[in-house]
Amino acid sequence: MKIYNSRYSKLIKLLDFFTVNILVFAYLTYFYTDPTTASALLGIIFSLVFIRINEYFHLYTGELKGRYFTKSLALILSVSLSSIVSFLFFAIAEKLINKQPVENFILLAESLAKCSVFIFLIVFLVRVISSYYLFNSPLRVAILGITPAGLAIKNALQKEYSQRGFTITYFEDRNNQRESALTGIERHGTRSDLLALAKAGEIDEIYIALPMVARQRIKQFLNEFSDTTVDVFLVPDLFSYSPHISQLRMFGNLQTISIFTSPFDSEGAIIKYIEDMILGFIFTLISLPVMILVAIGIKVTSPGPILFKQTRYGLNGKQIEVWKFRTMRVMENSTVVTQATRNDPRITRFGAFLRKTSLDELPQFFNVLQGRMSIVGPRPHAVAHNEQYRVLVENYMIRHKVKPGITGLAQINGFRGETDTLDKMAKRIQYDLDYIQSWSLFLDLKIIILTFLRGFVGKNAF
Template sequence: MYQQKIKTIGLRNQKRLVFCTLLAIFFNELVSMTVAEPESLGYLDRLPSPFYSAIIYWYFIPLPFLYYIRFFLFKYTARKNIRVAVIGLTENGLAAENALTTEYANIKLDLAFYDERSPSRCGDVVEKIKSPFRGSVSNLVEEARQGNIDEIYIALPMVALHRIRHFLAMMSDTTVDTYIVPDFYTYSNNMSKLRSIHNLQTIGIFSSPFEGAGSFIKRAEDLVLGSIIMVMISSLMLAIAIGIKLTSRGPVFFKQDRYGLSGQKIKVWKFRSMRVMENSDTVIQATKNDPRVTKFGSFLRRTSLDELPQFINVLQGSMSIVGPRPHAVTHNEQYRKQVENYMIRHKVKPGITGLAQINGFRGEIDALYKMEKRVQYDIEYIQNWSLWLDIKIIIKTIFKGFVGKNAY
């Protein structure tokens, strides 16, 4: 009985990178123990402290080797070319072609399509596919038996399960790596992830990227950067608090209900920018020349300085520095019915800034398409999250994310 597999695009390179890194560390230690011994570098014995000498011996001298060794190992263990077959002139096959072309961009890729149907019967998708069509699946099996194919991807819709099983049975007579590309993997707004439950393989469609190590890294990022930023902006926050007290009556801060992680309500901190703040079932979004907004509050809102107290939320753990912006509860209830996949935003903690904000989508929402674009950017962020992406968003926020023409 053959086993069906689903390949995660990029996993092979990740495994190779880990292997090359470990091998580079081994060579690095070898260099440390031979080349960088005190006997070999006698002039270093004159250093005043054995501690500092040890640091130089074991860290600064061999460290450059680690990078270059890994670079050359990764480069020269890479395949020079790969021959790939995709079964199915379908939209799913087109998605597989795009993914494979990107994945193997640095090597020679020989990709071809196979299908039991002629191209004339496969609809408009044929015009979008760039790779050649080389005939039926029977032709593919013959090529695979002759060793002319390295990988096969079955990109048929799941409704054609009987055909998929038939093709898998045909491929079991070859030694080629064969993978299934489920058609729901091409669903544009998902965070698909493999999960093994005992002997059952499942695919999580709406799963959070912040699990396990990802959750630890994200929280560590928030605590470290949040603490540093709070120290840096403490004087500014004090000045803003004095400005609020001098220009209007009322408290310096206010807390408003928002939806957080998993759709749970949280209290979000902000500097007060209005004369009378509402937190009822009806929330009226601030508009241009809104009479409720004070003059000083208008400045705070245009520059997003009213949101600085949300670093308190970050340190408390209810928000992140980077993530989808939290909306008013009533707005959530409104847009979750109007915008597809809106609630996916709540698979992660809300953020002070996000991908949507640095792309110009902040402030008043006076048209549905603006919210749709926000959600698209939010989901794109969730799908592609990395520590480096967070850093880039934070840097861009400093230069272009604070001020917006639609922020009143």
């Protein structure tokens, strides 16, 4: 579970709303036309869309200092998407209501594109200034409980406050630690010492990270710290149940914790579908000439069909047909499938080149356009391998809660090709589950870029 620092988020959203509206109105007024209701409406639409996309990219959480590059990339993407969505909304409305000529829409698109540059520069400047003044004071943090949850919250806070002055100290009543990973953590005192520091105003935040079974102790500590003005947070040890918690879901005032859920529900499903259709169409067009050449090469160098269709598990474990260029002399699609190995005699010479460069995967873009696969997701395994590993690797089938992908988090981290040991398969599955747990559009784009940089050719590609 991610820790988000939502302090001042409403203030920053308000700054964004006024900044975008002022910039759009001023730009359209100065370069485009006189002040009109339409230009004011465009600014409001742009700002509301911009704020919503910023929320999706977590641009209102955490700090900006030290993260200028990643945050600026996210902000560029947010401004670009906001400009596109606002233009489409405004253009459709104008076409339906006022039936404006195409020339006006072209002029509007040019204006929005130029205006977006100013919006990015000014909003980023506002972010830098606000981050400097709002997140500049150091924090004094205390963690009550030398436990796995206490270690996890320390690591999360260090990542969140990486560029901010802060101190983290541990307090624990027990003298001995049962877990070796926690024995090296320095204890700065007991609960009583922490309570004295809190009453003296020398602690800003306290995180209680005790096991969930210590219910009475936790209630006692909360009662004691209520006599201070320090901020107190409870760190529930939810990961003792499962490491795959990804979100909290509210039903009225009742909170539930997701364990085995897909990130692609509601708006996530729509975003993923649009991403796959747009990128799938673009990549298919770009790779079409290459696919034609590969098809000719396969036909010339070895007898047999050009495409190889293999049954694999897709979304929700349903069987789908995955297309690849044929690289072997045999066509295995039965209950027993032998993985390709280095110098495998079944692989043709031209097939070895295709597998080394991953060109054999190109027909899977048609699977994406069919809606069976995604650009990014867990790589699909043969049905025989699924049946083998679902009983050997814990939580193996969770990877099928999303569509299989052409590339994925495991592939860009080196876990592609043959899985000749159970440990390799377990590592691949762990990356797949991490992807499902932390999915975002930004993560998909990052994986795609890294695939082009280092994912197509590698030592494990054969």
